[in-house]
Amino acid sequence: MAIPYKSELQLLNHDERELVRATHYPAICELAREDLQDTLTRLRGLRDKEKTQYKAKRRETKGTGEARGGSFPGTSEQPRRRKQVFAQALKRVNKEIERHRKFEAKAELGAAARRALALKRSGDFHRPSPGVTAHEGMSPLPSRRRRTTVHPSKIGQVSQWTKIRQAQRDARP
Template identity: 55%
Template sequence: MSASCRFEASILKHDELEIVLSTHHPSIGELTRDKLETLRSRLRDLSEKERTFARHRQREARGKAEPRGGSFSGTAEHATRRKQVFVAAIKRISKEIKRLQKFEAKKELGEAARRALALRRAKQFARPPNDFGSSEGMRSIPSRRRNFRIPPSKIGRVSQANKRAQARRDAR
């Protein structure tokens, strides 16, 4: 389930909110691919941090870990919701990066097809020069296969032998 911008604003700090808001529709289309990659890495760091906090809070609730620092407020659910907001932003950025990659691949494919068509047309309409004069013609290339001369008496001997053997079996 996606979170609304109002929910994101209520759960995130100001600097984190600016990062997450830049992953929403109008502003994500203005970012270059390099900026998207750096933004994704920053969001991954924030998500991992929140995951660590959530796991530690869960361990505290079960009594398996000591409380950690005095500045971390909220419950494990709060950290989990913050992590989910960051993960949703990472997904949006990943989709945008994939979209840009597909666009670039289509563009490169179109350019390659145009180059290939230009080459083909150049080759198709190129005609050999029309020179009038005698030429030697085609060269004869001798065959490298050995010539086998089979005597006419040997032709068909195997099939005739099979025929006779079948006749003997049938006569029994």
């Protein structure tokens, strides 16, 4: 469930507020790709930290884990909500990075199309022939087997050689 903007700000300290504020709509469009990547890594770190604290507090309330930290809030509700805030900010940053990536891919595609059009107009473009087409009717396909032609005298020579060798073996004592 989405958390309202004012509720987000109440959950965070000053540095975290500035980081999350930069992920909302008007500000996120002004960030460069490198800044988005930096924001992404910082948000992941904060989200993972809150996730760890949430799990620890849950284990503590269930009785399966020991208490950690004296200033930690009494219930697991606070870290869970903070984790949700960071997760939503991560979603926004990921969408913006994906939007940047798609924009760059579209620009590359347009540049490639312009290069292809320039090649075609310059006359250096060669279109390959389509090969066999249907309007010419059926045509025989050439055989793919290798043609081995052995001279007829060689055939006889081999069989004669075999006969001679067999006769020599038979003549041995």
